[in-house]
Amino acid sequence: MRVACVLVPLFPLAARLRSEPDLKGEALVVVEGNGNAARVLAASRKARLSGIEAGMTLPQARALLPKLIARARDREGERAAQETLLEAADGFSPRVEDGGEGLAYLDIEGIPGLVAPGGSLTLPLSPGGKESDRQSERRLGGDLIGAVEKSGLPARAGIASSKLAARVAANLADSPRVVPPGEEAAFLAPLPLARLAPEIEIAATLERWGIRSVGDFAKLPPGEVESRLGELGRQFHAVARGLDPRPLQPRLPALSLSEGMELEWPLVTLEPFLFVGNAALERLSRRLEAQGLACRRLELVLKLDPDGCDARAIALPAPTLEVKTLLTLVRLELEARPPGAPVTGFVFAAHPDKPRRAQLSLFGPPALSPDRLATTIARLASLLGADRVSSPRAVDGHRPERFASAAYEPPVPPTVAPLPRAGRGLLAVRVLRPPVELGVTVAPSGTRPLSIRSSEGASPEIAGSVRIAAGPWSMEEGWWSDAPAARDYWDVELSEGGLYRIYRDRSRNLWFADGVYD
């Protein structure tokens, strides 16, 4: 098996620079801890040139370089950067292992021969011997580095027949470094022991023994090493001989993609939050686009000062990649329901879906842009309420006020515009929801209404003497339910104008107007 290892050096720093690219070229350190106890985790080249090293306290570092910029470790940004690294690796191999902070392993068995210069897949090259295989692998390593750097992270790559050798190769200069098959032990032998990162106790013991390089250690008899250094020593000795029995453990693809950031200071207004949120959404959109996906549902988790949390979800009517749309929806969501405390961090999580493509037709009616439609519906929902923007649906039954609604997802327009149907000249009824309660004078000889008047303050106001009344038509529905309807309907024309549909509720003996013919 051939394994490629891709490594992001100084990962906490690289993740921070990915979130804040303006800091590139500055003297920057990423620290962990609070106050004067904060220790430097990683330092930029400019800071290192001033003598700052990992492990120093922040006051020590500032003593060397007063204008040093310090940023706290951003766990959320590191997690997003790690996902980005793995997604870039996914573009080269179907089997990718998440190796932890800034590290990914790829199973590239059989892949280098399929990759042409530039990273595109091509037919297998003609067999050209070991040298050409090594060149193909080197080219693959270069493309891998290019893909990771395109996503905003610096990278190094190493290729070998074991994960350990590949990782050590990736750590060396002259990246990408290729270790030919079977030459792992020879490759490791001249390297100092520190490259294998041994446990401190073992390192001290080996130092006393006078062993400096991996090769010196590998020459020791395995049984003797195990009897003196125990199980840990046996494993370490096998590693020194180029034996790495650990298999590659491919990860499962993520169901949702997320981007976020821990903020240096709490935000209390919307605009600064949208400014930093825009960058995170852009990164999220690029990652979705790289996988041919779009965002169907966006989840936002806000970390609140001092230790609160506010989570909310924004469902999109159509999958979208448009950052402006997503940002507008976030703005509307936060304007409608502002968080109750200053925001100290945030995470956007996108639930992916296949993007909806709008195919234009030369002869058909124009289609709505899915992105614009999604934004518009979201804005309307924010303005009117989510239940007041929909597509109406007919419902079986007899109550005139009945209706149902569904999410607005218009069907694809026909390829050729049909002619509109001939008009039916149908008189429609304006339904009054809720029905307007009426005071009704009825004829002494029956139930025929003679005059009607709506109760005071009712809207719309209805009053007048009845010129013509037609009815009654009885309607009874739902007698088996908790809300039965037993009504006698009348059509009435008022002397002052207006044509109404009114009814008497038989169970309560009350009159209502529930429609206006219009």
Place this chain on the structure above:
Amino acid sequence: MVALSAPVLERLLGAGAVGRPGARLCRASDLASHSGERAAMPTAVAALDRLLPGGLPKGGLIELSGRRSSGRFSLGLAALAAATSAGQPAALVDLGDHLDPQAAEQAGVDLRRLLWARPQRVKQALAAAEMLIAAGFPLVVADLGLSPRTRFLPDAVWVRLARAAQAQGAALLLSTPWRAGGIAADAVVSAAQTRPVWRGGGRTPRLLDGLQSRLTLEKWGRVTPHRSQPVSLSLDGLEGDDAGALLGTPAGRDRMLRSA
């Protein structure tokens, strides 16, 4: 046959070659808008299509005013039915929540293509109409209900709506109980002289048959033609089982009388 999208055609023919007036390649459905006459969306109501040549002018604000029971709600539904049955999306801004989906479906509206916004205030209704126009809906019907309080809205609101419709090439039908759009409306049609039509009388039970109204074109561009057309709206437009589903139809009521 190979389907070519607009971006592909632009790559083949060069930027600016597709879509705009004067371009080398246009959508066939847009050709009418480049001729001398203004493109229109038919409403399938003969009287209205005669008054407004061809129907509702695209890129214009059309105001339809009339008192209660003047038939303007039915005319709005007819315009929606014509647009959606031709495969176009359409939106109804329904101030007052008056739509009966069953009746709309019987009138020929393709409900799947209809977006129904139900604002509770006039300002919300107008903001919603502007958003829908900007989203690209070719027809937006804004029904301001029975008694909206529009007196405090400045003229700039209507001008803004008219400009939005013009910019998008959309038809905005504003249905109001009295004239509200002021100078911004491209066309103003009023519905008046309404007369309900009854069937029967004497010993025969009365049935509402429909209503007759008169549409008058009060403004068309910068002129006031004052042309008018009669329009008849009937409750008897339904057939078969459809009729029983609507309480307000003679056929449905005949069925009720027979079963009683």
